[in-house]
Amino acid sequence: MRTEIKLTEDMFQPVNDNFKNAENISRPNIPFWTDVWRRLKQNKLAMVGLTIISLLAVMAIIGPYLSGFNYYSQDFSKKNLHPNSIHWFGTDYAGRDIFTRAWYGARISLFIGLMAASIDFVIGVVYGGFSGFKAGRIDNIMMRIGEVFYSIPHLLMVILLMVVLPQGLWTIILAMTITGWIPMSRLVRGQVLQLKEQEYVQAAKAMGASTGWILRKHLIPNTMGPILVNITLTVPQAIFAEATLSFLGLGVPPPMASWGTMTSDALESLFVGNAYQLFIPAFLISLTMFAFNVLGDGLRDALDPRLRK
Amino acid sequence: MLKYIISRFALSLVTLWVIITLTFVLMHSIPGNPFASESTMPQGVYENLMKYYNLDKPLVIQYGMYLKSIAHFDFGPSIKKSTVSVNGYIQKSFPVSAHLGLQALAIAIFFGVLLGTIAALNHNKGPDYFSMVLAIIGISVPSFILATVLMNYIAVEWKLLPVAGWKTWKHTILPSVALAMMPMAYIARLMRSSMLEVLGQDYIKTAKAKGMAKSIIILKHALRNAILPVVTVLGTIATNLVTGSFIIENIFGIPGMGDMFVKGIFDRDYPIILGSAVFYSAILILLTFLIDIAYTLIDPRIKLVGGVRDAH
Numbered sequence: 001m002r003t004e005i006k007l008t009e010d011m012f013q014p015v016n017d018n019f020k021n022a023e024n025i026s027r028p029n030i031p032f033w034t035d036v037w038r039r040l041k042q043n044k045l046a047m048v049g050l051t052i053i054s055l056l057a058v059m060a061i062i063g064p065y066l067s068g069f070n071y072y073s074q075d076f077s078k079k080n081l082h083p084n085s086i087h088w089f090g091t092d093y094a095g096r097d098i099f100t101r102a103w104y105g106a107r108i109s110l111f112i113g114l115m116a117a118s119i120d121f122v123i124g125v126v127y128g129g130f131s132g133f134k135a136g137r138i139d140n141i142m143m144r145i146g147e148v149f150y151s152i153p154h155l156l157m158v159i160l161l162m163v164v165l166p167q168g169l170w171t172i173i174l175a176m177t178i179t180g181w182i183p184m185s186r187l188v189r190g191q192v193l194q195l196k197e198q199e200y201v202q203a204a205k206a207m208g209a210s211t212g213w214i215l216r217k218h219l220i221p222n223t224m225g226p227i228l229v230n231i232t233l234t235v236p237q238a239i240f241a242e243a244t245l246s247f248l249g250l251g252v253p254p255p256m257a258s259w260g261t262m263t264s265d266a267l268e269s270l271f272v273g274n275a276y277q278l279f280i281p282a283f284l285i286s287l288t289m290f291a292f293n294v295l296g297d298g299l300r301d302a303l304d305p306r307l308r309k
Numbered sequence: 310m311l312k313y314i315i316s317r318f319a320l321s322l323v324t325l326w327v328i329i330t331l332t333f334v335l336m337h338s339i340p341g342n343p344f345a346s347e348s349t350m351p352q353g354v355y356e357n358l359m360k361y362y363n364l365d366k367p368l369v370i371q372y373g374m375y376l377k378s379i380a381h382f383d384f385g386p387s388i389k390k391s392t393v394s395v396n397g398y399i400q401k402s403f404p405v406s407a408h409l410g411l412q413a414l415a416i417a418i419f420f421g422v423l424l425g426t427i428a429a430l431n432h433n434k435g436p437d438y439f440s441m442v443l444a445i446i447g448i449s450v451p452s453f454i455l456a457t458v459l460m461n462y463i464a465v466e467w468k469l470l471p472v473a474g475w476k477t478w479k480h481t482i483l484p485s486v487a488l489a490m491m492p493m494a495y496i497a498r499l500m501r502s503s504m505l506e507v508l509g510q511d512y513i514k515t516a517k518a519k520g521m522a523k524s525i526i527i528l529k530h531a532l533r534n535a536i537l538p539v540v541t542v543l544g545t546i547a548t549n550l551v552t553g554s555f556i557i558e559n560i561f562g563i564p565g566m567g568d569m570f571v572k573g574i575f576d577r578d579y580p581i582i583l584g585s586a587v588f589y590s591a592i593l594i595l596l597t598f599l600i601d602i603a604y605t606l607i608d609p610r611i612k613l614v615g616g617v618r619d620a621h
Contacts, residue, residue, distance in 0.1 A: 144320070151324040152331075153593055155552040156586055163574055163582065164335045240451055247453050247556060248571060267457060275461070282454040290449035 032221050039302040046298020052291035060110050063103025070100060072255035082276060089280050101257040102280055108258040109239050112172055116238035117231045119177040124184025132192030150182045155241060162250040169252055176238050184230055191223045225303035232296035236289040243285055259285045317601060321594045328590045329379060333372055336579045384584030395584035398569055405475060406565035410550045412485040417492035425500025429508060440497060447494025453556045456487035473562040484561045488553050492546045496539055504535040540604055544597040551589055
């Protein structure tokens with residue numbers, strides 16, 4: 001059975017202008033990092049972490065100047081004072097102002113954490129990127145070397161180095177980065193190896209994209225995510241390692257203060273009722289570790305929505 | 310499989326050799342020697358001591374001798390306490406540390422797996438938040454702070470448990486808990502995410518559809534698969550426990566290897582430092598080796614290629 005199709009005039013109108021743009025993406029084009037930031041903002045815990053880190057950073061900069069005391073002056077007539085209106089966090093066994101020392105310690109601890117993370121980042125990206133880019137034999141040898149060093153217990157090596165090298169801030173950073181860059185290099189290498197073979201990279205190549213474009217638009221944004229998460233989680237590890245070293249008496253030399261040395265100094269005070277001397281640095285260490293850990297977790301989720309549950 | 314084990318073992322030996330060499334070079338790069346500071350010592354005694362510890366020989370020969378004695382599992386004598394050999398120290402203190410470490414490991418695995426599973430089963434409900442808050446605290450609070458706080462309140466103020474020492478099993482509770490906290494938190498987080506992943510799998514839905522009891526599904530189907538990632542990190546956890554023990558043993562006055570190592574550092578007793586570093590590394594490398602092999606036995610899906618476990 002056939003039906004006659006009635007052709008009328010209005011079937012042959014020019015296409016509406018709106019219809020021509022049907023292929024256009026109507027929503028605004030959101031760059032990768034804007035999208036990450038949008039997802040991160042929805043994660044309350046991560047935002048709490050970010051706020052804490054910002055506050056700690058601000059206090060590390062201005063904190064030591066607020067109370068009018070310095071971190072090294074000893075005054076034995078004012079030792080072991082509980083928190084009061086003059087010494088906001090009290091004084092320690094040598095009469096030093098704990099408020100000033102706590103924020104000066106924040107400087108040292110955060111500096112160690114950030115330096116260790118950035119040195120790990122630079123060495124790890126160069127070594128891992130080269131290894132993954134070259135692939136084959138060179139990659140194999142480079143990764144075996146990395147594996148051997150990775151098997152050395154990290155903190156054990158750090159302690160051995162600290163025994164041998166003269167005490168100081170840079171020694172701690174050196175000791176921490178000497179094997180600390182290996183996880184980062186393994187991560188970068190894995191990413192590069194994996195991404196090189198991805199279909200969208202091949203597709204980009206097939207469509208005639210230049211190497212520079214592929215690097216800028218595909219490889220770097222996709223590698224940056226895991227790297228950033230790794231950096232965020234390296235900082236608390238370094239702060240923790242510094243605290244452990246200080247606790248063993250291998251930390252920054254006095255009169256410098258770090259949260260680790262302050263905790264270690266305050267241990268005995270705990271048993272004579274001066275628990276505040278321990279709790280202030282202990283709380284600050286824990287708060288920092290907490291903030292960086294939740295921010296790292298949040299970043300991981302924000303960067304890879306597939307992982308989110 | 311055999312090829313993998315052999316190449317993996319060879320790599321372990323190379324690693325151990327690198328560690329021995331590194332620690333040897335480090336310890337001997339310190340200017341002077343352990344006796345140089347004791348100025349009151351008569352010249353003859355000094356020379357005899359140097360001879361006794363082979364410090365008068367060229368470094369290369371000392372290195373050769375050191376390698377040879379380590380191959381015979383002999384770490385030489387301690388310098389500060391000349392009557393005791395490093396081997397004697399290790400024999401005495403290792404069982405204590407192993408006891409503490411295994412007890413902490415058991416606590417960490419049991420409670421970690423339990424908390425992680427409970428969290429996953431009650432996803433985004435009260436128990437999940439509770440477990441994860443506990444896990445975040447465990448990761449954020451360094452063990453030495455936890456140890457001192459536990460000691461101050463539970464032992465000193467409330468007198469529930471002994472303060473320090475290593476005599477009865479009651480003495481072992483606080484140090485084990487303090488040591489176990491961080492690995493436990495780590496396992497709980499790992500367990501939660503892997504359990505959540507497994508619970509979303511089709512075979513779990515099939516089991517549910519067939520009307521299986523919830524307990525059987527969780528124990529037989531979910532837990533077995535979800536626990537695999539925990540096995541992979543056991544090596545990291547063992548390292549964590551070892552380094553944690555340096556501090557925990559020091560705080561609680563436990564006569565273990567961690568305490569011996571830390572005292573060795575304070576005394577600058579180089580044979581002790583060298584010996585325990587090499588011993589620790591050997592144990593950890595052996596553990597990682599065994600865990601790697603065990604993992605391939607537990608999970609037949611893992612392919613072994615050359616010297617590396619396939620990325621997963």
